[in-house]
Amino acid sequence: xxxxxxxxxxxxxxxxxxxxxxxxxxxxxxxxxxxxxxxxxxxxxxxxxxxxxxxxxxxxxxxxxxxxxxxxxxxxxxxxxxxxxxxxxxxxxxxxxxxxxxxxxxxxxxxxxxxxxxxxxxxx
Amino acid sequence: xxxxxxxxxxxxxxxxxxxxxxxxxxxxxxxxxxxxxxxxxxxxxxxxxxxxxxxxxxxxxxxxxxxxxxxxxxxxxxxxxxxxxxxxxxxxxxxxxxxxxxxxxxxxxxxxxxxxxxxxxxxxxxxxxxxxxxxxxxxxxxxxxxxxxxxxxxxxxxxxxxxxxxxxxxxxxxxxxxxxxxxxxxxxxxxxxxxxxxxxxxxxxxxxxxxxxxxxxxxxxxxxxxxxxxxxxxxxxxxxxxxxxxxxxxxxxxxxxxxxxxxxxxxxxxxxxxxxxxxxxxxxxxxxxxxxxxxxxxxxxxxxxxxxxxxxxxxxxxxxxxxxxxxxxxxxxxxxxxxxxxxxxxxxxxxxxxxxxxxxxxxxxxxxxxxxxxxxxxxxxxxxxxxxxxxxxxxxxxxxxxxxxxxxxxxxxxxxxxxxxxxxxxxxxxxxxxxxxxxxxxxxxxxxxxxxxxxxxxxxxxxxxxxxxxxxxxxxxxxxxxxxxxxxxxxxxxxxxxxxxxxxxxxxxxxxxxxxxxxxxxx
Numbered sequence: 001x002x003x004x005x006x007x008x009x010x011x012x013x014x015x016x017x018x019x020x021x022x023x024x025x026x027x028x029x030x031x032x033x034x035x036x037x038x039x040x041x042x043x044x045x046x047x048x049x050x051x052x053x054x055x056x057x058x059x060x061x062x063x064x065x066x067x068x069x070x071x072x073x074x075x076x077x078x079x080x081x082x083x084x085x086x087x088x089x090x091x092x093x094x095x096x097x098x099x100x101x102x103x104x105x106x107x108x109x110x111x112x113x114x115x116x117x118x119x120x121x122x123x124x
Numbered sequence: 125x126x127x128x129x130x131x132x133x134x135x136x137x138x139x140x141x142x143x144x145x146x147x148x149x150x151x152x153x154x155x156x157x158x159x160x161x162x163x164x165x166x167x168x169x170x171x172x173x174x175x176x177x178x179x180x181x182x183x184x185x186x187x188x189x190x191x192x193x194x195x196x197x198x199x200x201x202x203x204x205x206x207x208x209x210x211x212x213x214x215x216x217x218x219x220x221x222x223x224x225x226x227x228x229x230x231x232x233x234x235x236x237x238x239x240x241x242x243x244x245x246x247x248x249x250x251x252x253x254x255x256x257x258x259x260x261x262x263x264x265x266x267x268x269x270x271x272x273x274x275x276x277x278x279x280x281x282x283x284x285x286x287x288x289x290x291x292x293x294x295x296x297x298x299x300x301x302x303x304x305x306x307x308x309x310x311x312x313x314x315x316x317x318x319x320x321x322x323x324x325x326x327x328x329x330x331x332x333x334x335x336x337x338x339x340x341x342x343x344x345x346x347x348x349x350x351x352x353x354x355x356x357x358x359x360x361x362x363x364x365x366x367x368x369x370x371x372x373x374x375x376x377x378x379x380x381x382x383x384x385x386x387x388x389x390x391x392x393x394x395x396x397x398x399x400x401x402x403x404x405x406x407x408x409x410x411x412x413x414x415x416x417x418x419x420x421x422x423x424x425x426x427x428x429x430x431x432x433x434x435x436x437x438x439x440x441x442x443x444x445x446x447x448x449x450x451x452x453x454x455x456x457x458x459x460x461x462x463x464x465x466x467x468x469x470x471x472x473x474x475x476x477x478x479x480x481x482x483x484x485x486x487x488x489x490x491x492x493x494x495x496x497x498x499x500x501x502x503x504x505x506x507x508x509x510x511x512x513x514x515x516x517x518x519x520x521x522x523x524x525x526x527x528x529x530x531x532x533x534x535x536x537x538x539x540x541x542x543x544x545x546x547x548x549x550x551x552x553x554x555x556x557x558x559x560x561x562x563x564x565x566x567x568x569x570x571x572x573x574x575x576x577x578x579x580x581x582x583x584x585x586x587x588x589x590x591x592x593x594x595x596x597x598x599x600x601x602x603x604x605x606x607x608x609x610x611x612x613x614x615x616x617x618x619x620x621x622x623x624x625x626x627x628x629x630x631x632x633x634x635x636x637x638x639x640x641x642x643x644x645x646x647x
Contacts, residue, residue: 003196003199006199007177010176010177010199014222014246015134015136018136018137018140019136019140021246021248022144022247022248022249038136042136045134045136046133046134046135046179047135047155
């Protein structure tokens with residue numbers, strides 16, 4: 001369990017808000033869209049494959065859900081990831097709505113924070 | 125501009141760094157140890173950014189053994205790579221791009237030079253701040269104001285010794301060849317670390333008439349000597365509470381040696397022609413090219429003064445080439461120092477204005493890739509060939525000569541670029557290797573001493589050709605030894621073209637030189 005959460009913290013938590021966190025305070029819609037798409041849709045990207053945040057979550061969460069269903073951080077993470085799943089089509093649109101992008105950025109930050117809190121609580 | 129190597133199986137961190145921290149060069153990502161070790165061996169790297177988890181096939185992983193859990197090895201591959209880096213580059217700063225918290229149970233190698241992110245949520249601003257702080261420590265490690273220490277073991281030891289000696293009351297003796305930075309060290313290190321609030325006063329005894337040495341050091345009252353029309357304060361009094369640096373102390377006259385001994389023993393100074401004793405508290409630093417012990421033996425330097433100068437802790441500065449310097453870093457350091465002078469800085473500003481480049485920052489690239497243009501940034505570029513020419517020179521004038529060649533190179537390059545040639549980037553001041561070689565040729569003509577010397581015994585019927593051939597022969601032997609018998613390197617030194625090794629070897633043979641004999645040490 002500890003190892004699985006640690007892996008999720010590294011793979012998801014480190015990259016899901018990587019570019020979003022580095023944006024200037026009031027980014028243009030284009031910059032925001034680029035950062036959100038990179039972080040949420042290409043969360044892990046290497047020479048051979050690209051994995052979206054939701055795919056990472058879907059691969060890891062079934063094994064964690066039963067044991068952590070009551071963990072507040074897990075619930076927050078679940079909520080943030082569902083938000084990203086819901087906003088997926090909106091952020092890939094040709095002309096994405098700025099509010100959708102801001103919501104997605106907010107979910108990504110919440111997911112990054114929640115997975116770190118989850119890791120700490122599991123270790124305790 | 126620092127060289128940062130990213131070791132990561134993912135692309136995103138490298139992309140973020142290049143976009144958000146353009147002032148440094150980010151290489152990679154190297155995907156695993158094999159690529160990382162190749163990159164590290166290839167050239168200068170100031171910092172490594174190292175990921176923890178590497179999703180690589182088993183054959184590309186370190187630490188794979190029979191029956192091991194591959195997923196666990198992948199998850200801690202960064203720690204394995206860190207261990208491998210530490211075995212070859214123990215003092216290279218490495219930032220593990222994860223938080224210490226994530227690795228709370230792991231031991232990491234080389235803690236002193238290993239850093240973690242404050243938080244594993246990577247933020248470009250925080251990463252930039254962390255890089256700057258690591259680089260500042262590293263710069264602090266190899267430089268103190270105008271003093272370049274480098275990272276050689278011998279200079280680290282000298283630095284530690286001088287830091288201790290600076291705080292004590294006893295004199296400090298600095299010796300070593302010309303240009304090794306004795307006066308710089310006295311002013312910017314010994315005095316700076318002495319904790320003394322008084323002045324730093326330097327007296328070069330090689331330029332003072334010997335009969336004026338005593339009055340300059342100890343002062344004099346009016347009428348004490350011919351032409352002494354007023355009371356005069358000496359260097360000891362001027363340096364009271366501070367540091368007095370006596371360069372070329374071996375030039376002191378016998379009388380002045382005796383007076384110096386008295387000041388060191390008694391702690392007071394008496395002006396020439398006066399009876400009044402004036403207490404002084406001065407840290408004395410002396411420098412010499414002479415072998416003072418030999419001077420004591422031949423009777424030209426007082427034995428009691430020699431003993432009082434604390435010779436047991438004398439610090440001998442090595443030749444520049446014996447310090448095994450990081451040439452690229454030394455170039456950067458020297459350019460930065462040179463551009464602090466108003467003349468060269470002014471020339472550079474004029475050049476930037478001609479090319480319509482507002483000068484906000486100067487980036488020095490020595491032996492690396494030319495960065496993309498950036499508004500307000502002027503690049504001073506020493507290409508690989510120029511850097512190789514600098515590193516192949518034997519620098520008989522040591523660091524002083526090096527600084528002068530670098531400063532001259534920039535100055536001449538700027539003059540050559542008076543009009544930016546069509547097609548050239550106006551933001552780049554490129555130092556051609558030929559210019560460097562020309563400057564080095566001139567430098568070799570200068571009487572700085574310390575370089576190879578050839579001797580020819582003139583016989584009654586020796587022709588000019590015979591004398592020239594003998595000198596050429598000795599020069600070839602010297603070069604052969606310096607280059608480890610590499611004819612390509614010899615050709616590079618002699619002709620500026622390493623591909624002409626065959627031609628050099630032919631001439632080597634014509635001169636009657638035989639590799640077998642040179643290897644065997646026979647003449």
